[in-house]
Amino acid sequence: MGTRCRRRRRVRPLQRHPDGRFGDGDYRNEPNTFGWCIEFDPFNPERVPQKRTALGRFAHEGIVFHTAVAGQPIVCYSGDDARNEYIYKYISSNPYEPATAGGHLLDEGRLHVAKFNDDGTGEWLPLVFGENGLTSANGFSSQADVLVNTRLAADTVGATKMDRPEWGAIDPNTKQVYFTLTNNTSRDPEDTDNANPRGPNPHGQIIRWREDNNNPAATRFDWDLYVVAGDDTGLTTSQAAAILTEIRFHTKQCLVRPTDCGSTQTAGSGFKQT
Structure with a gap:
């Protein structure tokens, strides 16, 4: 099991002097202690919790795993629950x-970030020191530095900024992956792309992809938009939804997608409370 820091915004490091005074010129490490996945064993209270550093530091909104197969690597995904952030693998x-x-x-492996191309293809860009511009010339001194500054590393390699990725779910039959993109009211109209087609986007969407050859460890995939939420999408009244958040497969045939929509989002939008 794990815990994580949610909705952590991109901020400048906290500046502190060794004697505790705030000021310029001395950066303490305290802010970098947030945003990690921590594993603990609820059945063994004596076991020391462990930080899974290789999963990166960002606002993890849970983790979704492909079913483990003997002889194959472990593969999991996590969304960074903030506007204009990323989906990781x-x-x-x-x-x-x-x-x-x-x-x-979960200690030795490669962290990747998603790039959704407008033609419906995508690729997983490795966040590895020395590759894709993650070098000292761009401010990265080691793999530890890449993981501490995961968001900046994703910026550097050119990943796709998403509309607040939250929960994910994997179809147990097809292995397709579904991720909720809750909303993004800060996206400008000129900054849209096919994976995030509205700016601003108050209602969100669900993006779906299939890994190349249905191999969970593939570094390429094909994607589409499974649902584009809101009252302006051509959906019927029974289909319309907003602020898509959790998502899971309740059974092998049933995809459940609750919403996290309050009165401020529905007021005047055509939605009705039932």
């Missing part, structure tokens, strides 16, 4: 083996 370096499986598989 982790692929373990070592394969899953039932006899030796454990949390250590």
